[in-house]
Amino acid sequence: MPSEPASGGALPLQWAFKEWAAICRALVQGRQRIILRKGGIVEPGGSFRIEHRDFLLLPTFVHQAAESLKPEARDLLLDIDADRPPPGTVVFRHRARVIEAAEVRSLAELQRLSGEHVWSDEVVAERFHRGEDLLHVLHVEVATLAEPVSRPWDEAYGGCRSWAKLTVPVDCVETLPGR
Numbered sequence: 001m002p003s004e005p006a007s008g009g010a011l012p013l014q015w016a017f018k019e020w021a022a023i024c025r026a027l028v029q030g031r032q033r034i035i036l037r038k039g040g041i042v043e044p045g046g047s048f049r050i051e052h053r054d055f056l057l058l059p060t061f062v063h064q065a066a067e068s069l070k071p072e073a074r075d076l077l078l079d080i081d082a083d084r085p086p087p088g089t090v091v092f093r094h095r096a097r098v099i100e101a102a103e104v105r106s107l108a109e110l111q112r113l114s115g116e117h118v119w120s121d122e123v124v125a126e127r128f129h130r131g132e133d134l135l136h137v138l139h140v141e142v143a144t145l146a147e148p149v150s151r152p153w154d155e156a157y158g159g160c161r162s163w164a165k166l167t168v169p170v171d172c173v174e175t176l177p178g179r
Helices: 021-029 071-077 107-112 121-129
Strands: 012-020 034-037 054-060 089-104 135-152 163-171 175-177
Touching (some): 012 021, 021 071, 107 121, 135 163
Parallel strands (some): 012 054
Antiparallel strands (some): 034 135
8 A cells, every 4th residue: 555644734635535425424424434345346356455545535426325324324315415516526525544454354243343334234245245255444534624625527537446546636734623
């Protein structure tokens, strides 16, 4: 994993991590402390790699479904379209830093992490068993950018992949903890 300065320093971030908008909300609200990742369809080699420790969150709005969340977390989808940026743009509001990362090869171990995320048990099991029995678990800290940053949408940000390289880096000089 490339070495990058820790969160909070003057750092132009050029990488964004794509995640459901509802999961981004859960991370920002402290209702989720980990990211579970199998890997996108077009990931190199078909599996996820932790390529960056410090990155922006890029909320996505496709494939979100209430049944993929625990019942008590389905409120995260209420008014989710209010978070949707104007057409042709992407808006960054949060950055994340990986504190700890692990490959989990036991469904029982994933079940012990249930209190740290809002995914339904069925989604976790389905993702774990897809291909190799493995999920990447990223323990993250999330901070709010002092000001939202809007950039034009680039087609390179699309597709079923975890990482998006920004055409213009976002200068993250100041962040505020939490929300």
